[in-house]
Amino acid sequence: MGRCDSLAAFTEEPGRITRPYGTPSLAAARDTVARWMRDAGMDVRVDAIGNLRGRIEGSDRPAPALLLGSHLDSVRDAGRYDGPLGILVAIEAVARLRARQQSLPFPIEVLAFADEEGLRFQTTYLGSCALAGAFDPAFLELTDGDDVTLREAMAGFGNPHALADAVLRPNEAFAYVEAHIEQGPYLESVDLPVGVVTGISGQSRILASFKGVAGHAGTVAMDLRRDPLPAAAEIVLSAENLARQTPGLLATVGTIDATPGASNVIAGQVRFSLDVRHPDDAVRNDAVRGLERQTREIAAARALGVEWRVAREHPAVHCDAPLTSRLAEAVSAAGLPVELLPSGAGHDAVVMSEAVPVAMLFVRCGEGVSHHPAESVTTNDVAVAIDVLDEFISALTDERRQ
């Protein structure tokens, strides 16, 4: 818990936690986590995209590794547990193994991913994409709000020329297991410290825009306007209505930007994001298609230009059944009932599942709040998570040794 508090000090915005990819604050947080990894006996390196990888070798060499971890970047004005908790719980579990000199038949690597939230380049999971071989070289030309490319941001933070080296080799790992705060209210409602994740909802992230004609707010008659903002307003409300009417569907417009952006100027362009999620890919795809059709119809009716770009799309992910059973057994071994639940939020495990089997452990958080400074966990719940992860690794160790 103290380490989570320490990491909160690394931010681009004094007074709140904002730690996007490739920034000085993320690099400083990474240095601190590297020190903690070394203290736990790990060898530490930084990969091409800037992920931190702490490794402890097993007795059998070479053998596929157990990967643990989560992400170190944050959203804007974030809480202190979303991401870092999963890294620190893993480091602590490794430290315990070392403290009792438990022999390991396989290596363990703790990963601190450099970008999961996608705050800076509006593309999530850049860190795990680099490992999972899902990094599209076109991403290098993505630009942030200051027209800095990802390639440029990566140059001072990782090594854009070594991306091929970051990709997991065949048999480099046999599993990726991530602990993460639930970011929802379910575990609190059933009064349990941890839960085992069955799978992760599919997600579409769309970046859309309407383009009209800027003009003077006092001189252009209403019927002559080609104002993109009311068009965007129609889509904001359509997305909300559709999600309210479709069980399990979540649709969110989280960013909206009108340019030139002055109170006495009719906007010339409005850009906005749209995030759509559902556990059933077919339902999500229907929703996205419907909203795209409406967006284009609204543009046509209002004589506006339109862009609709699917920036990232992840099908629903099912956690690996054998790994998930082991995790459930570790929860039982801690004397707790096993609660299985789906994840509405995306996680690095989504992308890692393209390369290795994955499992996830959720930790209860206060009032389901996340992506907000009020994010909270209890010391007791975090201790349970460490116990469960420790037990899970020990059981795997016994199993592999047989």
Next chain:
Amino acid sequence: MGRCDSLAAFTEEPGRITRPYGTPSLAAARDTVARWMRDAGMDVRVDAIGNLRGRIEGSDRPAPALLLGSHLDSVRDAGRYDGPLGILVAIEAVARLRARQQSLPFPIEVLAFADEEGLRFQTTYLGSCALAGAFDPAFLELTDGDDVTLREAMAGFGNPHALADAVLRPNEAFAYVEAHIEQGPYLESVDLPVGVVTGISGQSRILASFKGVAGHAGTVAMDLRRDPLPAAAEIVLSAENLARQTPGLLATVGTIDATPGASNVIAGQVRFSLDVRHPDDAVRNDAVRGLERQTREIAAARALGVEWRVAREHPAVHCDAPLTSRLAEAVSAAGLPVELLPSGAGHDAVVMSEAVPVAMLFVRCGEGVSHHPAESVTTNDVAVAIDVLDEFISALTDERRQ
């Protein structure tokens, strides 16, 4: 025209014209205009808020002055004529009087106002407010996007301690006459280079916000959300509908800002501006009251916090009848039919009317475009405007000498 082009180079944003109050680019533009004023024989000074005042004395001393001019600041990504043209036309008219050694019974001052658009502090007409005695000392504590106060911005640009000295004294001036691009398509539609303004629509500028609860876009169920963005979308559409249904009413949401502002985070707060204008104050006031009521109803229905602040309110202004007749006679003397038209846009003349009688001359602009890089005027139309202003001053000179 060359001078308008020169001034376009002074900007805070390379590649486009953005010249807000108190910035280095506005100070540099002011230095250049000061040089042109001196070339035209004027004594030049900068007042407390940073307005530039170029003065040529009359033969009768002391006598109230004729004030001419417009504003030197700009919106974001502006054109090159909105504001500067009125200053440069006035300087040229004075240069012609000097060139033919015309004796003046009254002084002439050409004013280059430091803030009309309100881009930086979201409060329009700061420059003319300082002259007209309408500057509210509370304005000094307004902050820009970087939390710099107006007082701080003024310190390096004018003198916040001398604001009382900037106010026009009784009998310091007898009229304010402003030339400005029309910023609308009317003069083009009647194929005339200039028009005489009868009055200026009243304007309300509102800064509003909805406050909800930020949350994770993947974990908070739709029925548990308190998302302020759909609430703002409802108001954007209400304002558009009301204005479309009310003849002569203009309503514009030009800025909208969702925080924290990430695609996977439900917004916690949305701030937006609302600009409402109508030539009839009663109609405008009804519209503003109706939209405020709707805003509060939407907030209540969605369990959101709400703020509604009228940042600036100007009643409709009627131009001075005798001055406007003289201006119309000057148009006739130039061999042109007199076209009388109202102004939908606000101008420094709005605030100056609180201190002295005002009149305005509109210059045709291409396709009614303004507040946009495509803003255009023709050399011929500008020449007509200078002729008309010259003739207007000469006629006033004759009249005053009688």
